[in-house]
Amino acid sequence: MSFQTSKQDGVVVVDVDGQLIVGNRQELKQKVLDELEGGERKFLIDFSNTGYIDSSGLGVLVSLSKKIREQGGELRLANLNEDLRTLFELTKLDTLFNIADTREAALSGF
Amino acid sequence: MSFQTSKQDGVVVVDVDGQLIVGNRQELKQKVLDELEGGERKFLIDFSNTGYIDSSGLGVLVSLSKKIREQGGELRLANLNEDLRTLFELTKLDTLFNIADTREAALSGF
Amino acid sequence: MRNAEPMKERPGAAPAEPTAFALELPSDLRLIDTAITYLVTRCREYHFAGSRLTLNFRVGVAEALANAMIYGNGRDPSKRVRVEVELDPQRINVRVVDQGKGFDFTELRDPTLPEHLEATGGRGLFLIRSLMDEVDFNECGNCIRLTLYREKQQRPLAS
Amino acid sequence: MRNAEPMKERPGAAPAEPTAFALELPSDLRLIDTAITYLVTRCREYHFAGSRLTLNFRVGVAEALANAMIYGNGRDPSKRVRVEVELDPQRINVRVVDQGKGFDFTELRDPTLPEHLEATGGRGLFLIRSLMDEVDFNECGNCIRLTLYREKQQRPLAS
Ligand SMILES: Nc1ncnc2c1ncn2[C@@H]1O[C@H](COP(=O)(O)OP(=O)(O)O)[C@@H](O)[C@H]1O
Numbered sequence: 001m002s003f004q005t006s007k008q009d010g011v012v013v014v015d016v017d018g019q020l021i022v023g024n025r026q027e028l029k030q031k032v033l034d035e036l037e038g039g040e041r042k043f044l045i046d047f048s049n050t051g052y053i054d055s056s057g058l059g060v061l062v063s064l065s066k067k068i069r070e071q072g073g074e075l076r077l078a079n080l081n082e083d084l085r086t087l088f089e090l091t092k093l094d095t096l097f098n099i100a101d102t103r104e105a106a107l108s109g110f
Numbered sequence: 111m112s113f114q115t116s117k118q119d120g121v122v123v124v125d126v127d128g129q130l131i132v133g134n135r136q137e138l139k140q141k142v143l144d145e146l147e148g149g150e151r152k153f154l155i156d157f158s159n160t161g162y163i164d165s166s167g168l169g170v171l172v173s174l175s176k177k178i179r180e181q182g183g184e185l186r187l188a189n190l191n192e193d194l195r196t197l198f199e200l201t202k203l204d205t206l207f208n209i210a211d212t213r214e215a216a217l218s219g220f
Numbered sequence: 221m222r223n224a225e226p227m228k229e230r231p232g233a234a235p236a237e238p239t240a241f242a243l244e245l246p247s248d249l250r251l252i253d254t255a256i257t258y259l260v261t262r263c264r265e266y267h268f269a270g271s272r273l274t275l276n277f278r279v280g281v282a283e284a285l286a287n288a289m290i291y292g293n294g295r296d297p298s299k300r301v302r303v304e305v306e307l308d309p310q311r312i313n314v315r316v317v318d319q320g321k322g323f324d325f326t327e328l329r330d331p332t333l334p335e336h337l338e339a340t341g342g343r344g345l346f347l348i349r350s351l352m353d354e355v356d357f358n359e360c361g362n363c364i365r366l367t368l369y370r371e372k373q374q375r376p377l378a379s
Numbered sequence: 380m381r382n383a384e385p386m387k388e389r390p391g392a393a394p395a396e397p398t399a400f401a402l403e404l405p406s407d408l409r410l411i412d413t414a415i416t417y418l419v420t421r422c423r424e425y426h427f428a429g430s431r432l433t434l435n436f437r438v439g440v441a442e443a444l445a446n447a448m449i450y451g452n453g454r455d456p457s458k459r460v461r462v463e464v465e466l467d468p469q470r471i472n473v474r475v476v477d478q479g480k481g482f483d484f485t486e487l488r489d490p491t492l493p494e495h496l497e498a499t500g501g502r503g504l505f506l507i508r509s510l511m512d513e514v515d516f517n518e519c520g521n522c523i524r525l526t527l528y529r530e531k532q533q534r535p536l537a538s
């Protein structure tokens with residue numbers, strides 16, 4: 001499980017490798033908040049290599065999205081597989097997030 | 111945990127990545143026996159990336175060494191860290207195996 | 221898959237013998253994924269597969285473990301969570317028991333209502349109920365029983 | 380390490396509070412390394428370190444788990460192995476209990492004798508006794524208690 005951060009076209013891209021769950025969500029939260037503190041405003045979380053997300057993982061995404069919006073920024077999500085899409089639909093969080101099919105689609109729209 | 115096999119100067123080199131223990135020793139055994147069956151006679155197991163070995167792991171090394179010797183071949187070991195060296199000394203298996211400090215030393219002597 | 225063997229049932233049919241096993245873990249959140257990975261491996265070997273395993277089972281059981289460790293046992297690592305699993309060809313049955321006092325599981329809010337959509341919590345039991353086919357609690361609420369069928373079940377109209 | 384804080388004892392001194400936790404696992408050999416990794420993590424957080432942890436503890440406890448699963452429980456995954464750990468600043472105490480009938484632990488051969496050196500088995504309990512500071516069994520032998528001190532102990536002449 002790891003979170004890789006990179007910068008692409010002025011967007012902070014975070015790759016979630018493994019699970020995003022109660023056992024490691026603080027790490028993602030801290031990484032993104034540090035970047036926000038450092039002045040970054042555009043964020044993309046890429047779930048290409050993500051196994052599953054639990055309710056705490058969803059919670060941290062909601063909380064980050066809110067914090068980023070408060071600073072005039074935006075958080076987008078990309079590359080959700082079928083399982084993850086179902087999860088966002090079940091919880092209706094698909095209505096709260098800007099979810100792109102691919103990383104490129106997410107980046108180009110920013 | 112994985113066992114990577116490569117061929118170097120006519121020697122089959124196996125890298126033990128992780129542990130060599132009761133839960134995975136059959137995999138190592140099968141890999142080496144397949145090569146022996148295929149006609150290979152010189153074997154080197156490299157422990158550079160090995161965490162720990164348990165008594166079953168030691169047992170499989172003894173058994174492979176015997177089988178290889180019966181076919182006129184030889185099994186050598188290399189790159190044991192301090193912990194692994196202690197293990198071989200405790201069990202006196204350091205007297206049974208040709209143990210080299212480095213892969214190069216093991217290969218050059220074959 | 222397994223084309224060479226005569227096939228009595230559909231491919232990937234489960235072995236006939238029911239099996240059961242149990243784990244007990246300290247309340248340490250880092251163990252949840254380890255446990256889930258093991259449980260999924262065992263279910264896969266029992267020929268469960270697909271989204272029912274990788275989404276419904278994984279997330280449903282992970283939520284139950286997290287609740288047991290966090291709320292049931294107050295994250296006290298000396299307190300344990302017990303996981304009992306029964307596998308048979310039709311279904312997976314999981315019981316998660318904590319050492320806590322339980323809770324009133326009848327009063328649960330709906331996290332999909334617009335006024336709750338931006339809440340950071342409150343989705344755990346909702347996900348469990350959405351993803352699992354059957355969910356029961358013991359009387360006090362420190363033991364949750366989850367059942368997932370191999371195939372999607374027709375949901376009763378009133379749940 | 381921790382230079383900024385006032386230091387009462389040597390660096391890496393253990394926290395004062397003893398702690399205890401327990402695991403219970405199905406008899407599945409694939410779980411041994413998972414369990415060992417977790418136990419080592421916990422001991423490391425409790426400031427145990429070095430060869431005593433990476434060699435003595437890891438190998439000694441792995442052997443005890445393997446014996447419990449293989450001989451005690453006959454590899455039956457529905458049978459469980461219980462691991463109880465107590466940590467205090469001076470020592471790690473581990474009890475491994477299986478659901479088997481035990482065995483006569485007084486009759487053990489020496490695997491380092493020339494006539495046994497090429498045997499493929501028979502080194503497990505020898506390693507446990509060599510690597511751990513104290514080893515006890517319950518009366519029947521299905522429960523082994525292992526103690527490892529933080530620092531190397533002077534061994535009594537007769538063990
Ligand atoms: N095993 C449990 N023991 C005690 N209380 C629990 C347990 N499981 C759930 N709860 C209670 O139910 C509430 C809702 O849980 P949940 O739906 O998982 O959302 P969240 O964890 O985000 O609060 C928790 O806040 C807790 O008060």
Ligand SMILES: Nc1ncnc2c1ncn2[C@@H]1O[C@H](COP(=O)(O)OP(=O)(O)O)[C@@H](O)[C@H]1O
Pocket residue numbers: 165446447450451452477479480481482499500501502503504505520521
């Ligand atoms: N928990 C146990 N329950 C029953 N028998 C055991 C147990 N642990 C060890 N034994 C017995 O002691 C013998 C020696 O064990 P060990 O020294 O670990 O070597 P090996 O596992 O290679 O036989 C085993 O063969 C087994 O008969």
